[in-house]
Amino acid sequence: MIDMLKHAATLSITILLLMVSLCAVVAADQKRYFPEGALDPASIRSDGFKNGWYSGQLEAMSEPALKPVAGMHTYRFTWLRTFHHPVTVRVVMDHARCTLHATELDGAGGYAPGKVYRQKVDELPPETCARLEAFIRIQGFWYIALRDSAVGADGSEWIIEGVTDRYRVVTRWTPESGPVRAIGERFLSLTGWTFPQREMY
Template sequence: MFKHSAALSISIVLIIVSVWAVVITGQKRYFPTGALDPNSPGSDDFANRWYSEQLEAMSEPVLRPVASSRAYRFTWLRTFNHPVAIRIVIAKGRCVLHATELDGAGGYAPGKIYRRKLEAIAPEGCTKVEGLIKESGFWSLPPRGNIKGADGSEWIVEGAASHYHVVSRWTPGSGPIRAIGEQFLDLAGWRYPAREMY
């Protein structure tokens, strides 16, 4: 009786510790280990926790390759402005746009849902985005750029087609990730003042 009771108590303690550890470390990681910064485990883990917290607050799914579909997501985390994620899913000849903006700040607490958009997109709109992604060389770009900073923004583009790839750039003034991000914003029809386009 005592052995059974002790074993049950130990099992309960282990379950509680496991749940507590999940709460402390975050319930969901959106990016495979090493995908964001393969050369720096510490930086990779930090970025994964940061980006994942924002995406989880938006109720966004983890992107993975799925047969007969393609998905792309642009996540825009500005230090002092609302976090934004815009995702398109192409499957069965349809293209659907999912866009979410939170009322917090990309460099601080994510906040709550500020606005959402869910709508079917004309095929030519998605074709244009996919064309830009292909022409930009996105699938072969290194995950991390060389420029980092304290105040600015992360422009993160993910693709899940035959395989998964993610690229992030810090406050890009130009280049492929900037162009892809702007194309996603145009597709969503969301406009921002010039001072917030960093």
């Protein structure tokens, strides 16, 4: 009986170690969308956690990692609400045209991302994109603080990336006002999609 218990305990520990190893391999293989230290330069652990979380959602949306490309300006808003669908809106501007790429998943921003719920790819008028870029600049995207001290267990992550000849990412947790909220709402308006007011957090 004692031998059986020892065998069961050994087997349980072995299975647990295998599961931990598998999780580590999955984490190591996951695509990282943000430069190291970009999301929290003060904490390697926090930066890695956020990078893994945000990247997992973007990967489920089949989004690309953003990097500077000559002659191209790209902006992306990613909206991760704890209990509601993840959404990302990307606008790509080059000399020839301006394109909107929007994706909403059927999962939750704080849990499993799920699969594509709705998606849109649309060419935007040049003047619409010019106004968007001017709005982003006027709101101070290129010089406001990369993050603030507000945190919470539940809520939403508002993540805005900009790529011209340089890359920048700005994040806020559940902003009720301010430039990040204004820019995020501007991106959502470009999709033509509507969201219930109770989900606008």
